[in-house]
Every structure is written in C-alpha cells, then in structure tokens.
Amino acid sequence: MRTGEREESVRTRVLRARLRHVYWIGGGSGAGKSTIARRVAALHGLRVYSTDEVMSDHAGRSTPEDAPWLSRFKAMSMDxxxxxxxxxxxxxxxxxxxxxxxxxxxxxxLRAPAGTGVVAEGFRLLPRLVKPLLAEPGHAVWLLPAPEFRRAVFDDRGWEIPRRTGDPERARHNLLERDRMFTDRLREETGRLGLPAVEVGTGMDEDELVERVARAFGF
Incomplete structure (x- = not known):
C-alpha cells in the first residue's frame, strides 16, 4: 500500500470510529426521509441532523475551487x-x-456531541460516500420512492421551484424526471454496494415505513 493510500485508510478508520453513533437515511426526493427520521429519532432517543436545513449554510461556506458545480448552478437563472x-x-x-x-x-x-445517537437524513447522503464511514453495515438505509408516490408528494407540496420559472409545466416535468433518474441511480448504487434500501410506494403507510427503517437499523 502506498503512503497516500495508507494515510487515507487510517483517516477513514478514524472517521468511522468517530461517527459510529450516526444512523444515515438517504434516498430520493419525496420519499419521506425527514418525517421518518424524526419519528425514528423520537422513538429511540436520538437527535436529527437534516442535511436539507444546512444547504444554504454549506453553499455559503463553499468556494468555487471546492464546489465548481455549485458555483455554475448559482450563476444560472431559474429557467x-x-x-x-x-x-x-x-x-x-x-x-x-x-x-x-x-x-x-x-x-x-464531527462537531456535534457524540454522547447521543444521531439520525442524519437527506438526499445528499450518497451511498458511495456514506459506505466508507459506516461502523456497522446496518447504520444506513436509503428510501426509494416509486414514481407515482413522488408525483403525489410533488402535487401535495405544490413545489415553489416550477412557479418561479417561465414554463412551470416544463419545469415540473424536468424535476420529476430528474428525480426519477436519481432514484434509479440510488437503486443501482445501493445494490452494487450491498447497502439496505426500502422501496416506498403509495400502498405503504408511514407506520410501516418507520418500522422497516428501525428494523434496518437493528432497533
């Protein structure tokens, strides 16, 4: 093993040990990650860390050098x-x-107190990035919404993004299609990496989903 690889391996092991109290819920948009994370956390005495809630903070802390795609996105108009x-x-x-x-x-x-378990949730928790940090294989699960489930959530929320464009219908179509492909990518990646995933459809109620996630975590 080369020196750089050895140092990376040591760093990964250290991070894995320091994050062993973290449970990860990733998945596609509209899968119910935030709701399920809050319920699982409440049932098992854990805190919740929402990656959606810190997106603005993270965007402000990023530079064009370490986040070039974000920099390009910020320069675009809504259309x-x-x-x-x-x-x-x-x-x-x-x-x-x-x-x-x-x-x-x-x-x-890493900055948060390690004495209490944490449920980290959000679509930004990509399987390939989370897997090296898992102290236990069962500390992560990805929720994969079916297209009809995602459309129902989209319509219920009345998402703000399409309304702020010059062609809301086209924007809506593009967002739904992009999110469908993202979910397909997550399905492929979790399968390839041997990580737990739960298919979320319109026939699954919230209690059942909470139970399946808690069971995946070993609670």
Missing part, C-alpha cells in the same frame, strides 16, 4: 436551471448529486 436543460443534464451536473459539500456534512457531525 436555465429547470427549463432549458434536459433532465439528464440536470441530473449529471447537480452539485449535491455529485457529492459537493459532503465533507461539510461530515464536519458538522
């Missing part, structure tokens, strides 16, 4: 972001999907 580009391009160039800012998530978790 450039959501209307004028294909869903495939939106997927491939979205900064959070490329893992930018994940190091800031780890920094936040």
């Amino acid at each position: 450039e972001r959501w209307v004028n580009r294909s869903p495939e391009t939106m997927l491939d160039t979205f900064h959070w999907y490329r893992g930018e800012g994940f190091g800031l998530i780890v920094e936040d978790l």
